[in-house]
Amino acid sequence: MVRPPGPRAQGILARDRKVVSQSMVREYPLVLDKASGMNLWDVDGNRYLDFTAGISVMNVGWNHPRVVRAITEQVAHLSHGAFLDFCSEIPVMFAEKLIQFLPESLNRIYFSNSGAESIEAALKLARYATKRKYFISFYGGFHGRTYGAMSLTAARVIQRKHFGPFLPVIHSPYPNPYRPLGFSPPTCDLDVIQYIEDEIFKLEVSPEEVAGIVVEPIQGEGGYVVPPVRFLKRLRELCDENGILLIVDEIQSGCFRTGTFLASSHSDVVPDITCLAKAIGGGLPLGITVSSEEIMQWPPGSHASTFGGNNASCAAGLAVLELMGEAGFADHVAAMGEELLTKLRWLQERHEIIGDVRGVGLMDAIELVRDRQSRKPAIQERKAVLTAAFEQGLTLLPAGESVIRFCPPLILQKEDIDTGIGILDQVMEGLSF
Numbered sequence: 001m002v003r004p005p006g007p008r009a010q011g012i013l014a015r016d017r018k019v020v021s022q023s024m025v026r027e028y029p030l031v032l033d034k035a036s037g038m039n040l041w042d043v044d045g046n047r048y049l050d051f052t053a054g055i056s057v058m059n060v061g062w063n064h065p066r067v068v069r070a071i072t073e074q075v076a077h078l079s080h081g082a083f084l085d086f087c088s089e090i091p092v093m094f095a096e097k098l099i100q101f102l103p104e105s106l107n108r109i110y111f112s113n114s115g116a117e118s119i120e121a122a123l124k125l126a127r128y129a130t131k132r133k134y135f136i137s138f139y140g141g142f143h144g145r146t147y148g149a150m151s152l153t154a155a156r157v158i159q160r161k162h163f164g165p166f167l168p169v170i171h172s173p174y175p176n177p178y179r180p181l182g183f184s185p186p187t188c189d190l191d192v193i194q195y196i197e198d199e200i201f202k203l204e205v206s207p208e209e210v211a212g213i214v215v216e217p218i219q220g221e222g223g224y225v226v227p228p229v230r231f232l233k234r235l236r237e238l239c240d241e242n243g244i245l246l247i248v249d250e251i252q253s254g255c256f257r258t259g260t261f262l263a264s265s266h267s268d269v270v271p272d273i274t275c276l277a278k279a280i281g282g283g284l285p286l287g288i289t290v291s292s293e294e295i296m297q298w299p300p301g302s303h304a305s306t307f308g309g310n311n312a313s314c315a316a317g318l319a320v321l322e323l324m325g326e327a328g329f330a331d332h333v334a335a336m337g338e339e340l341l342t343k344l345r346w347l348q349e350r351h352e353i354i355g356d357v358r359g360v361g362l363m364d365a366i367e368l369v370r371d372r373q374s375r376k377p378a379i380q381e382r383k384a385v386l387t388a389a390f391e392q393g394l395t396l397l398p399a400g401e402s403v404i405r406f407c408p409p410l411i412l413q414k415e416d417i418d419t420g421i422g423i424l425d426q427v428m429e430g431l432s433f
């Protein structure tokens with residue numbers, strides 16, 4: 001292994017800085033060459049065990065041969081099909097297949113090209129259906145970087161600074177059992193519902209003006225925060241009492257990331273609108289906004305996108321859904337999730353810096369703290385761990401202020417977990433905080 005970044009990577013990074021916007025955050029200098037299954041290779045020939053799935057995108061593994069075949073065959077046949085002007089069968093087949101994975105009432109699909117776009121469609125649809133203007137979302141929530149999605153987002157101020165004014169969105173605390181913001185951990189979910197009723201609805205906006213409440217079932221970018229399981233159910237009730245649409249953002253948590261197709265199923269909740277992207281396209285851009293026939297009643301011309309329903313993206317999505325529908329896929333995620341969480345708890349016993357271990361399925365995290373008493377976020381230490389892990393051949397991603405997330409391809413095996421945790425253990429030992 002050449003110590004990364006090797007000479008080729010360094011050269012490309014230097015060129016990148018000269019011609020490409022530097023508005024993204026790259027935690028460490030990885031320059032990718034190719035990928036397969038659980039592995040990535042950089043341009044200097046180094047191989048990495050990947051625990052990122054390209055931010056929860058490559059759920060069926062990098063470059064799965066069936067996804068690659070579906071894409072290449074479709075591109076040779078018809079890629080852009082101008083679905084907003086001409087119908088074609090692949091997007092329709094994809095929609096027919098997708099609704100088989102969803103609760104019965106979620107049976108109408110709008111196609112776009114990214115997570116943010118699928119959120120924009122949800123916001124427009126909610127306003128159209130309710131004729132109301134306002135939205136409620138949550139601190140720590142991340143929904144994307146276009147104007148509507150950014151207005152909902154309150155995860156890091158750099159994502160909003162100098163970009164306002166925003167859409168009328170009111171932010172509520174999110175139930176975070178490890179950092180309950182003055183609420184008590186076991187009841188933080190009920191306290192949040194009460195906060196919305198007693199503070200937001202009485203002091204800021206009448207519920208009659210709220211079109212939708214937008215929520216992640218598990219907060220992703222905000223730090224893999226897992227709320228008490230009844231939270232979504234209470235939110236569903238609050239929405240029903242007030243004629244508000246429940247919009248669940250499953251862009252990161254969906255597509256079996258948590259062991260069920262939608263994470264909201266763990267709470268036995270059916271959203272009015274849900275958004276998917278990332279993993280659903282198997283590596284190609286595909287955003288999906290799903291709702292019921294009753295809600296998705298917007299007239300021709302009210303919303304569309306040139307590339308929405310792209311045949312290559314839908315062919316990739318179909319291949320992904322076929323793989324996810326195979327017997328044992330969901331059980332494997334649940335079993336590997338348990339295995340990973342057990343190993344992360346073992347790591348926590350060995351390293352004082354790990355304040356919390358949490359997750360559902362393969363959407364798992366450790367939160368690094370200066371000391372377990374004060375829970376002060378260990379920000380620099382997290383950076384050091386991620387960089388050292390990368391140098392040792394393990395790719396991981398940050399989330400929140402001092403969280404390391406584990407969102408590997410869902411095909412990972414027990415040996416991959418042992419290898420990854422072994423590298424992390426050595427890295428933490430070596431850094432001796």
Ligand SMILES: Cc1ncc(COP(=O)(O)O)c(C=O)c1O
Nearest residue numbers: 114115116142143144220251252
């Ligand atoms: C929960 C959630 N919603 C929305 C988005 C935005 O998706 P995209 O980057 O495809 O616009 C993300 C991206 O990380 C996300 O995690």
